[in-house]
Amino acid sequence: MRKIARKALTVSAVAASTVALTALPAAAATITVTLPGVASSPAAITGQNNGSVVASNTRSGAVLICTSLTAAGTVKVGAGVTDPVGQVTGLTFSGCTVNGLSATVTAQNLPWSLATTGNTASGVTPGKLTGVRVHVYVTSLNCHADFQGSTATNGEINGTHTNPTSATAPSKLTLPFGATNNLRAANVGVGGSPCPNSLVANGDAASLAGVIDLRGVNSTNNTGPTVTRV
C-alpha cells in the first residue's frame, strides 16, 4: 500500500513539474546586430557568392550551378532587434547552368526575409530565409520551372550566419550541404517547351549549398554584420 502511495506521489510530482514547465513562458531571445561604424537602422548590406551556388534535384540528379550571385538588402542594427533581422531586396544570379546547359535563375517574391532560428554559438547563428521563390529557365531547352514552397510566398531555406573573423572580413551566410528547405518544383514547362523528365518535374525537391559573403555598405572597412542571439 505504501509502495503504491509512493508511486502515486512520484507520478503526481512528475506531472506537476511537467505542468509547471509547460506553463512557464518561453524565454524571449535577445538579438543584437552590430555593423561597425553604422548607427542607423536598418542598414544596407550587400552579398556576394563565395564559391558556386549549387542545387541538385533529389529525384533526377539534375544539377544547377551558378558561378555568381550578388545580393542587396538591409539588416536591423542595434540591441534587442526582432526577427526578421534582415531582408534581401535584390538578388541576381549569373553564370548558371543546368546539367551543363545555360540557364537563367531569377529571384521572385522579393524581398525575402532573414530570421534567426536559434542562439549563437561560437559566432554561428542558425537562421532561415523565408519568402523564397526562384524561377529557373534552361535557355536552350526552353524549359521553365519555379522552385517555391507550398505556395508562391512561403518558401524557406535553413542555413547559418557566421560572424566576421576580423575587422575587415565579411560575415558569411551559409547554406550547408543538405540545408533543409521546403522548396519544390512548380509550374514546370509552363510558358515554354515541356521540360525533360530527366531534368525536372513538378514536385521535385532540391538539395542546396552555397556561401554568401555579407558586407555592410557603409560599415567600417565594409565589414559584415555581427549577429548575436542569446
Place this chain on the structure above:
Amino acid sequence: MHRMFRGAARTAAIAALTVSSGALVAVPPAIADIGADIGLVCSGKAGTHQVALRIDSTVPTSGTVGQPVQLGTIKVDVSLPPELVKEVEPAPSVEASAPPVTGVTPSSATAPALGGVAEIQVAVRGLGGDRRGGWPAFALAAAPPRGDGAVHLTGSGVAPPVVPESPGGLSWSAGAVGLSLVPDETTAKDAEELALRCVAEKETVLGTVDVKRGNGTAVPGASSASPRQAAAPQHLCEMIPAGGEDPRYAINRDDPKLAAIYESPPKPDGTFDFPDTGIMMCIKATGFFNLRKAENAAPVAVETNARVPTESSQGNPFTGPNWSELRGYSVNQTYPASATLLGFGFMPTRAEARAEQVRPPGSGPGAPVTGNLRILQSQPLAIPGPTVENHEIRAAAYIRLKAGQTEVNGVPLDLGDKCMTSPTLLSATGFMGNLRTGTTQYDQGQTLIAEDFTIPPFSGCGVDEDLSPILTASVSGAGNYANLESGRWCLVESGHNCADGAGELPRTFTVYPGGAVTAVAKPFTLTNGDAEFRCDSATMRFTMERGRWQSRFRLGKGDMALADCQVKASDGPVYQVEGEVTQDGALWINMIINETTGDPEMKINGVLLNAAVDLGGGQKCTLRISDELRSLFATVDERPGEMQGTYGNGTFSVQAHTLKPSVKSTCQIPGFTEPGIPFSSANGDFAFDPVQQITTP
C-alpha cells in the same frame, strides 16, 4: 587515249560524288568556293604552246530570281612553259594592248620580270538564256617561282553581278582566252607585246548557283522543310520516335561498334541514372571531307535528327562523381547537295550523292536504325570521385553511300539508281573543352571530326556496263577524314534555336590574315580596392589560322608574358616583380556571340600567371594569378582563368574576367592573400599585330 579519258572522267565523278555525300548529311555553307584548272592551247607569232589557267572565286550557295548574284574576287593564275617565256625575251619597246585592266598581284623580288594581260571569255548560263559574263581584263604580274619549271603570272579582279531571271542553275563557263605578254609591266611601254589567242579543249564550268523563286520555294542547297512535316519532300528535320516508343528508334546496345562509344571512358558508379523520352533536336553542320585516294577535299555538311537525352546520368555535386552524361540516338539524313571537283586536276565533275543511314550489318528488321550519341561533361567544381576531364560528344552510326546525278564536263554519266556501297561505320567525336581551354555547351554547336572513315566497295553502278569496279578502285578504302562545324541545336517541337524550322547554320568565323600574331596591352592592371597588380606591358602571342568557316572554339593558341610589373599592397607598400611574369601552359582564343547584342566577343582562356615578387631584404615570394577550383565551401586548387571582352579595330578590350590570387601563391601581401576573392577590375587593351579581321561568318 579516249578510253583513258573516259576512265579519268569516271574517277573524277566518283571522287566528287563521294566527297559530296560526305558520309554525313550535307548543307552547303553560305558562300562556296568555285574554280577550275583549264588547259589552253595558245597560238601566236611565237608558235603554239600549252598554257595552264587556274581560276578561283566564290559564289553564294543560292540565289533568288530577280536578285543580283555577285561573284567574289576572281583570281587567275596563268602558268607559262619556259619555252614560251623565252619567246618574250628580250624586250624591244612596243606598247602593250590596253584593255581596261584590274588588280595586279604584287610580284616579289625573285619573280621573273614578266607581266601581261588576260582576257577571259565567260558565258553565264541560266539567266533565261546564255549571256557573256563581262569579266574584266586581268593585269598579270609574275609570281615567285614554285619549283614546277613554269612561270606563273597572277592577277585578280571583280566581275559585274548577274541577275537570274528564272529558277534553276546559274553557271559560269570559261571559253577562249586572249593573252598578252610583255617582259616587265614596269617597262611595258618600251617592251614588245607577245599576243596569243588561246582556246580551251572544252568549255569549262567554273561553278553553279542554285536559284530559287522569289516566293521561297525550296531548292537544293537552300533551307529545309518544316520540321513538323515528317514527310517533307526532302525529309529534313523529321520527328523521330521518342525513347521507348519504337524499338527501331533507340540506343543500340547490341552492335559492339555502336555500343563502343559508351565503353571508354566508362561511366562511374554513383550517378543518378534516369531514362527519358529525349528532346527532338535538329542539327546542321558544314565542313569538308578529305578523300584520301583522290587526294582531294570538298565542302560537305550534315543534318542530324536526334533524341537527347533518352538516358541521363548525373553525379552528385556534393559527394561525386563529377560526371554528367547524356545519351541518345540520331538519324543522319541526306541533304541533296552536290559538289564540283577537278578529277585528276583538270576534269570538272559535278556529282550528287547521299548517305543513307542503315541498320548494322546482320541486324534484323526490328533492330534500331538509329545511331548512338553520347555527351560527356563535368561541373567546374572539385567534386570527389571520377571526373570527365575533357568535355566531348561522340556519335556512331552505320551508313552507305549512294551515287546520284553525275556530270562530267557537263555530260551526264549514268550510274543507274542502284549504285551504292555496303554499310560502313561512321564514328565522329567533338571536343568541347576542358578547364584549360574553356568549355562549350553541346547545344551551342561544336566541331565534329570523323577520322579514318572507310568507304566500302561499290556495287550496282552503271547501266550499259558495270562501273562498280572502277568506282571501288578509285575511291573505296580507309583513311578518309571529315571535319565539320555544327550550328546550334534546334528544338524541333518548340522551334527554339531553329532557323526556318531547321537547325541553324554553324556560327563560324573568318580570320584574316592569320599567322603569327602578337597582342600587346600597355598597361595591364588587376585591382582590388587599393591593391593593384600592374604591368607596363602584357604581350600575348598567338598562332591563328587564316581562313573562313573556322570554329569559334579554339580559334587561336598562344602564350603570354608581362613585363615591368609591380605589386601594390592594399596598405600601401609597392613591390617590384623580378623579370617577366610568365604564363603557365597555353592560352586559347574562343569567340562567342553575345546573345543580347548579337555581336561577337572574344574570350582568352587558360590564363595562369606566375610572378616572382621581391619583398625587399632578400625576401621573395611567388604571386600566382588564376581562377580557383573550389569544393563547395573552400578553394582547393587553382585553375586557368579567363578574360572576356570586345574585339574591334584589331583590339581586344578586357571587360570581364575570373582572375584571382591563386591558392598556390606564397605571398602574404595585403590585398593578395585571399584566394577566393576576384580582382574587382581588369584593364587591358590588347592591340593585335598584324591587325586580325575576325568576322562572322
